[in-house]
Amino acid sequence: MKNIAIIGSGAGGLITSSKLAKDLSKEIKNGEVTITLFDKKREQEFQPGYLEVAFRGTDPSKIRRPVKKLVSTGVKMVYDNVEKVDLADRYVKTEGSSEKINYDYIIISTGSSPDYEQIDGLKQANMDFHTDAYNASLIYNRISSIKSGKIVVGIGGLPYKCPPSPNESAFMLDEYFRKRGIRDDVEIVYITPFTRIYSAESINEVIEPMYERRDIESITAFNTDTVDAEKKELTSLEGETLKYDYLFLTPPHKPAGFLKGSEMSDEDGWVKVDKKDLHITTYDNGFAIGDTTNIPISKAGVEAHLEGIVVANNIAAEITGTEQKIKFTGRTQCSMETGFHKATFVVGTYDRPVEKIEPSTMNYMEKKAMEKIYWGSLHGHYEWLFKYHFKKDYFEK
């Protein structure tokens, strides 16, 4: 009997459990394998949709689904969070319980979330579209009442998930206020700790002229240190200050609390894994995927998905004895909406630098298509399409 434990029922955890359930369906039926997914959340949200909620007023209920509809047949869902993973003795404990739940394989996909502790004053001053759909909806309420003033958006600290999302917020605000006919009365300022508006040069070449044309001011190499909510002022690590009337910064992110200080994590709590087969360094039967890893690529759903496919395939291959092992190529594909029904993509792999892709309506339609198939993709219904789309980047032999 082999027990597989998966922690986190988000983008990475769900596709991993679905693929394992499919590849090991015979073994599950015969009672030789169990797959258990742990997460106290009973509803999941389509996180890229937070931008639509915050800047276009989409109702949060449109981007939510009950977890029970997302879990594939053959997977046992436990609605509890895990608070301890013991890699040496191969067990997990859920919050508040002393029961040791043994496993043979473990996959950690606990994501990342905003860490307001890192920047003094940010919590009191800021509204963000990275926490959840409800918080994102508060931004839309706020912008609906803005008649004039200075809005500061951008990167508050590193790392954070979905690298293009702060840029998208600037573009979407520009569109929103143009449509309302009051763009001239609203100043939009984008700040970033990088020396370019988008960190990868190829994408920066595309969007820098667009920022100029759209009259979005940019301040690069700005390392936010503190925020004074009363004075409505940001101060950088270098002592520069910046005034704002409204602040919608992307906060730096943190991993799940139980990972900090654990043997598998770096000093900030990100899990140290092999960047190609995703095993936790020094433990062959432990894996981490998605936002929670320390691998040096963007924290995004496409990566979590492709990593999940690799890990599920390799565990199933080991259990069934086929040894058809595969590797993750480092493929990224983050969409960047540039407003007015256009988008570009940030595409690269471990071996290929980020490509220059001009914004187009076709790209925007591709992004919209992904929204439509997202929930089904967590069940593994669209792997044929991803295989076709990603070609040799889907995985490496």
Next chain:
Amino acid sequence: MTTLNVDSRGTACPGPITDLIRAYKKAQNGDLIILVANDPGAVPDSKAWCERTKNEFVGSKDVENAFEITIRVTGKKS
């Protein structure tokens, strides 16, 4: 004075600069950050970053198929 060693090998743009900025946040004026990266963009990007943030780009040298970049933290407000 502390020396912070940051190994960014195998990370491509914007990896090394992300790692540099994260180390910088934890550093104090006078500290050295030694960044090892094999992304060729890391050297010009670190130079540009130092100029913009008023930190000192001490130098870079080749080491085992990578670049070792040394930065002295001088730009932080006291």
